[in-house]
Amino acid sequence: MSQIKFAYWVPNVSGGLVVSKIEQRTSWDIDYNRKLAQLAEANGFDYALSQIRFTAGYGAEFQHEPVAFSHALLAATTRLKVIAAILPGPWNPAVAAKQIATIDQLSGGRVAVNIVSGWFKGEFQAIGEPWLEHDERYRRSEEFIRALKGIWTSDSFSFRGDFYRFSDYTLKPKPLQQPHPEIFQGGSSRAARDMASRVSDWYFTNGNTVEGIKAQIDDIRAKAAANQHSVKIGVNAFVIARETEEEARAVLAEIIEKADPEAVNAFGDAVKQAGKASPEGEGNWAKSTFEDLVQYNDGFKTNLIGTPRQIAERIVALKAVGVDLILTGFLHYHEEVVYFGQQVLPLVRELEARQATEAVAA
Structure with a gap:
């Protein structure tokens, strides 16, 4: 039985991982982030995700x-894999394939990509990029992924899509990783899940209850099996690990109390507009409250808030319904990544080992 993996959101944007005026000892600068990558690597994290x-x-x-x-970050580490977010529209798949192939060569095969279909209409308008309808954004992303895979795995690659076209294109050198660097994607809409079930290696879902996540995983895995495809699942979670549950809950209460209402509501309006544009009228943030939106991807909903043991037990419960990776955010990154690695992760491994032993005995 494979162990659950851990990733962290790279704070390469200012403001940290909560839309709150609470003090955060987290910085977006490169020195802070190099040190963070080294601490994460030394404390059991497998991946970092750049925004x-x-x-x-x-x-x-x-x-x-x-x-x-x-x-x-890859240049500052030796084992950590770093997932670079890429947005179809501003990026062309030929440019992205070449960039990532080069970085894969230079890093010894440690780069991955997260294909972001786009949720912020104002951003596309500001940079002069066409804003496609919801499902069209996912259709473009799927072509983007198919193009990346083709460029990375074959010579004389030809492709005739609605968004991208290639004629006898050969990229050399290709990435070191075989068959290609891992491809992640996110989203909760029907179009996002269907795309994952066809082409992606990993699917990120927003934070949710165990029951809510299980329903999504069962749906995606059934569709993937019908497509002769397999996809792994990552779940977003904002972690507040403290010695007592009361301390952890007090931190959460302070984050929400000091939330920036104008920024939270503006973010909520943008993401809900994007989600409502899907045919089923729901996207990643369809049911998110103001409190949920204080953390970008509903990280509070996953409830990794409490003592190390409470958090470890909840992580193992997530693993039991099919979660392969926890994508974490923290308030004070340096200190809390170390605390998580020293206090939570060993308990997770202990619980995993116990469950594996019990499974064999049964």
């Missing part, structure tokens, strides 16, 4: 470009 933003807003005034930033 993509083009315009200032929602408490994220400053943003570093994710592909270049990911390369800098």
Whole structure:
């Protein structure tokens, strides 16, 4: 039985991982992030995910470009994999394939991509990119992924899509990773889940209850099996681990109490507009409350808030319904990544080992 994996959101944008004016000992600068990558690697984390933003807003005034930033983090580490967010539209698959192949060569095969279909209409308008209808954005992303895979795995690649076209294109050198660097994607809409069931290696879902996540996983895995495809699942979670549950809950209460209402509501309006545009009228944030939206991807809903043992037990419960990876965010990254690695992760491994032993005995 494979162990559950851990990733963290790279704070390559200012404002940290909550839209709140609470004090955060987290910085978006490169020195802080190099050190964070090294601490995460030393404390059992497998992946780091760099964020993509083009315009200032929602408490994220400053943003570093994710592909270049990911390369800098890879240069500062030896084992950690770094997932670079890429947005079809601004990126062309030929450019992305070449960038990532080069970084894969330079990093010894440690880069991955997260294909972001786009939810922020104002951002596309600001940079002069056409804003496609909801399902069309996912259709473009699927072509983007098919193009990446084709470029990375074959010579004389030809492709005739509605968004991208290639004629006898050969990329050399290709990535070191075989068959290709891992491809992640997110989203909760029907179009997002269907795309994952056809082409993606990993699917990220927003934070949710165990029951809510299980329903999504069962749906995606059934569809993937029908497509002769397999996909792994990552879940977003904002972690508040403290010695007592009362301390952890007090931190959550302070984050929400000091939330920036203007920024939270503006973010909520943008993401809900994007979700309502899907045919079923729901997207990632369809049922998110104001409190949920204080953490970008509903990270509070996953409820990794409490003592190390409470959090470890909830992580193992998520694994039991099919979760393969926890994508974490923290308030004070340096200190809390170390605390998580030292206090929570060993309990997770202990519980996993116990469950494996019990499974064999049964």
